[in-house]
Amino acid sequence: MQIPVLVGMLSTLLAADDLVRAEDLATKFEISVRSVYRYMAMLSEGGVPIESCLGRGGGWRIVENYKLKATYFTPEEYERLTFCLQSSSLQDDVTRQVTQKLQGLHRSHSNATILRSEQFIVDNGGNALGSAVTLLSECIAQKKLCSIEYHSKDGVDTVRVVEPYCLILKDGMWYVYAFCRLRRGFRYFKVSRIVKMEVGDKFVGRQFQADSNVIHTDVLKGKEICEVILTVENSALSACEEWLGANNVAKVGETHVARATLPYDEILVNQILALGDGVRVEKPQRLREAVIERCQSIARINNVD
Numbered sequence: 135m136q137i138p139v140l141v142g143m144l145s146t147l148l149a150a151d152d153l154v155r156a157e158d159l160a161t162k163f164e165i166s167v168r169s170v171y172r173y174m175a176m177l178s179e180g181g182v183p184i185e186s187c188l189g190r191g192g193g194w195r196i197v198e199n200y201k202l203k204a205t206y207f208t209p210e211e212y213e214r215l216t217f218c219l220q221s222s223s224l225q226d227d228v229t230r231q232v233t234q235k236l237q238g239l240h241r242s243h244s245n246a247t248i249l250r251s252e253q254f255i256v257d258n259g260g261n262a263l264g265s266a267v268t269l270l271s272e273c274i275a276q277k278k279l280c281s282i283e284y285h286s287k288d289g290v291d292t293v294r295v296v297e298p299y300c301l302i303l304k305d306g307m308w309y310v311y312a313f314c315r316l317r318r319g320f321r322y323f324k325v326s327r328i329v330k331m332e333v334g335d336k337f338v339g340r341q342f343q344a345d346s347n348v349i350h351t352d353v354l355k356g357k358e359i360c361e362v363i364l365t366v367e368n369s370a371l372s373a374c375e376e377w378l379g380a381n382n383v384a385k386v387g388e389t390h391v392a393r394a395t396l397p398y399d400e401i402l403v404n405q406i407l408a409l410g411d412g413v414r415v416e417k418p419q420r421l422r423e424a425v426i427e428r429c430q431s432i433a434r435i436n437n438v439d
Contacts, residue, residue: 139163143173144182153193266325267301269333270310274298279334280312285327292316296323297337300344311344357397363417366390370412377405391416403428 142163147154156170163170174194178184186194273280281295296312299320303309308325320342366374367389374392375383383392392413396402403424406415415422 139165139169140173140176143170144177147177147182147184147194147196150195153187153195155193158193266328266331267308269331270298270301270325273333274300277336277339279337281332281334282323282328283330284323285329287324287327291329295334296321297340299339299342301325302344311342313340313342357399359395360398360418360421362392362394362396362402362415362421364392364406365414365416366392366409367412370409373409374413377409 143159146159146162156167159165159170160167165173174184174186182196184194184196186192270280272278277297279295280298281293283291283293285291294314294316296310296314298310298312300311301308302311302322309322310325311320311322313319314321364374366383371383371390374390378392378394382394383390398418398421402421406413406421406425407428415425
């Protein structure tokens with residue numbers, strides 16, 4: 135019970151506008167006044183600047199303008215504290231409130247450490263894209279500027295100096311979230327569109343908050359969304375699961391059926407063709423017709439008289 139009470143007392147002190155009395159804390163957390171003094175000593179030893187006022191009407195408060203930093207606990211300590219709170223036999227409103235506050239504080243800390251390069255490995259196999267991801271991850275970890283030559287989807291080439299903050303893997307595509315000194319704002323750059331990249335000097339980090347949903351919205355902007363149903367044979371099962379996710383492919387009788395909601399475009403047609411003769415498009419009808427038309431076109435081009 136020690137950890138829930140300790141964190142609960144800290145939260146109470148942070149939220150209080152005036153002195154908090156020992157009797158009030160004892161009543162709130164159902165402990166003795168003597169235990170309250172012991173917990174206060176533990177908080178003080180832990181680095182929380184607590185002021186005590188003796189005498190009638192006395193109590194404790196945290197020094198004015200002090201705020202608990204998100205980095206007060208390490209990620210491992212956050213996990214241990216949350217686990218202890220959730221495992222406590224005392225599952226009352228106070229414990230639940232403390233757990234929620236602690237998780238909220240942890241999330242705010244996590245936003246500032248989205249990427250730690252030692253937590254993932256990019257095996258590029260000689261691929262230029264993989265090399266760019268690896269280099270960007272190193273620049274993020276070391277807070278180093280990158281000078282990039284960027285080829286936009288509109289065919290415009292620009293040279294920009296950016297401050298990279300995090301890498302995002304979205305729908306199989308790598309993006310880097312960076313502050314662009316040319317545009318004076320944060321931008322998402324598709325790594326595959328970076329033609330050249332050079333590492334520069336160190337930079338002073340800024341506060342940021344990356345949202346991968348923004349990328350999703352931008353990618354689908356102006357595109358029609360449709361429900362796709364495929365009959366999948368064993369020969370294409372593995373590739374289809376990697377594309378749509380294993381949870382979107384179910385076994386029905388002797389075959390498999392894949393269902394997904396996807397943007398209707400040329401990329402979708404090409405992906406169906408990549409699965410070869412192991413799939414049959416059941417829905418929508420116009421997607422099936424587009425695939426047939428493309429196959430006929432390929433056959434005409436490659437027809438040998």
